[in-house]
Amino acid sequence: MSSELIPYTIEERPDTGLYNAKFGIWLFLASEVMLFGSLISSYIILRTGSVSWPVGSTILNVPMATFNTMILISSSISIVFAWASLKENNLKKFRMFMFLTILAGVAFLGIKGYEYSIKFHHHLFPSTSTFLGIYFTMTGAHALHLIGGVIVNTYMLLTSGTKFKESPQRFTNRIEVAGLYWHFVDLVWIFLFPLLYLS
């Protein structure tokens, strides 16, 4: 494979202190900040320019979202434990924590889907009002990111046996990178929750 030619795929480059993928994911997250930043800016501009804007809690289900917030924060902790277990060379422990992380992601999506279905049931659609429009758009974009994260994490879990044996250091790095992404998706929700539900 051509990747064997390329330096710093596993070890860190001394002057930057980073291996390639870690540098890459930070850059990617910077662009994600700009993406969600633009959506949040749009939210602010639409809200400040509107004649009437509903209080989120009167339309949206705050208890469900609070529960979802807790799930997501726990999953951020569990993916750190998953990474730490690899550092301890404990593949079994890694698998457990990674499974919990994925489970949390799926649970979040399930609850989010249930919330959506209740809204649709009450004939509350994106086209109903600008508030609902931006709610569905922002949480939808976040959910897509979460689905991406769940797919990556599942792939990591399923291939962990062979990949970890191949190169423990490289696999641990991959989990670190996946973890950084997961934390970011978590962090986006920490912004969306108060913006949409609580204010």
Add this chain to the structure above:
Amino acid sequence: MEHHHVEHKLPFWRKYIFSTDHKVIGIQYGITALFFLLFGFCLMMLMRWQLAYPGEPLPYIGKWFGETRMPGGIMLPEFYNQLGAMHGTIMVFLGVVPLAVGAFGNFVVPLQIGAPDMAFPKLNMASYWVYFIGGVIMLASFFVPGGAAGSGWTSYPPLADIALGSAALTHWATLGEYFSKVVLSGQTLWIIGMVFLITSSLLGSVNFIVTIFQLRAPGLTFMRLPFFVWAQLVTSFLLLLAFPPLEGAGILQLMDRLAGTSFFLPSGLVVSGQQLAVSGGGNALLWQHLFWFLAHPEVYVLILPAMGIVTEIIANNIRKPIWGYKSMVYAVIFLGFMSFIVWAHHMYLTNMGTVISAFFQTTTMIISVPSIVILTCLFISLWGGSIRFNTPMLFALAFLPMFGIGGLTGLPLGLATPDIHLHDTYYVIGHFHYVVAPGTIFALFAGIYYWFPKVTGRKMNEVLGQLHFWPSLVCMNVVFMPMFIQGMAGVSRRLYDGGASYAHAEPVLYLNNVMSIAAWIMGVVQIFFIVNIIWSMFAGKKITSDNPWDATTLEWDTPSPPGHGNFTKPIEAYRGPYEYSVPGAKKDFTPQSQKEVI
């Protein structure tokens, strides 16, 4: 390195189609982008017929376009709008940027920094194919009912929001009908295509930045990087951080069109005498802010790689160091930062207010300084050089005054008061085409002539090169200079008849014929270039050394064409990029990889 045997084992489709080698990907980008440049230019040549001879049937080829576009060979206004919107989109997002960044960046940057490949080869491949899909979607949009997007390359709402196929205005009963009427509409496909192009450039920019930071050869410090690499680095940061807001805007417009939201539709909007049945409460100006937040940095994405290419070629052909290399580097970094806070100078005529206008015209005047620094350094570099006038150098030299005209004519547009008169006239078209067409595209031609020997092992033909250069230079100016005259006379840029129905355009109307004929001649002389490329690939003069231009930068230390892994020996940089005519040296160039001055 012992990996050379690996490439022979790869089957054809892995080696040339789904390749992870940065050089193959660069060439793929190059060929695709050149195709799109030609295609976009053809759209314009069609429009120029309508502008020169409004309402007259296009002879010979007019009937090929069908009754829905050109009945009896006469162009319909709707088709004219589609050509205009798609010309802009294709030239910028599918032509120039992929050629400047995707092709030149991919092929040259790893070689110039002494790297075996890009940092993420598979991501690199994905970047090309995502771009390819985006291009196919854009092309396909011409063939859906109602044709391609026709709301300008800027896709301003409410016009773009409610263009044919918007969910709120379209009657559909089944999912199939929804798909064929709403999803398969020109404007919706435009947004979907853009999302692919944005994703592609995101993958590419992450890759470039990591590659430049992580894979530099030993000894190649930042102040020893060729200016081209610096330009690509800043460009990548612009792409990385400026494109996502357009993606955000695209998502919002997609929601408006697919789900019937009204992010960009204000309350009480009346269309065709009827109030629009949407919830309203949106903000049409929001799109403009998000769009220009990308599209102004995008201007620098178009121009910076061109400046980089021109710097390489000028340094090589004046046989002396670039004057003020460090100031150029600081200027390009400063320019990158500033380009994020000038976007609203495109919006003086909206109701955003004089205070905001004052802020943006100040930043706009400031950002002209670094561009002038770079251009001045290049001009002063020419002083006292023994200049070699080969084809790449001619194109590079032409870039300087052409870009200069483009830049200077931008100043009145950057000031709010003269912009009131000039906004949305042909003056604007003339201004930015001077920057991009005889500016960037000339630099890209220069780059093709300059690096062709590295790619193929053969030089391009000089005679055909000169036949390509001189008429192109003349035609470019005959096409774009009259636009300033028309614009100052107040001719709007979006008129289907080129101003024929406006009394104030009467005195400058004859220029439409002049410009159109020059554009068609320019189209014809590009044949010299196409013939040259194909002929030289197979029968061009073989180069006798891997460094045919006696250049100093690292890409000339590889075989021509470079094999898998690029360098045949470990590479190290010992000096700055442009050490030409070092005092005491026997040769007039001292390559970066050479330890001692001899």
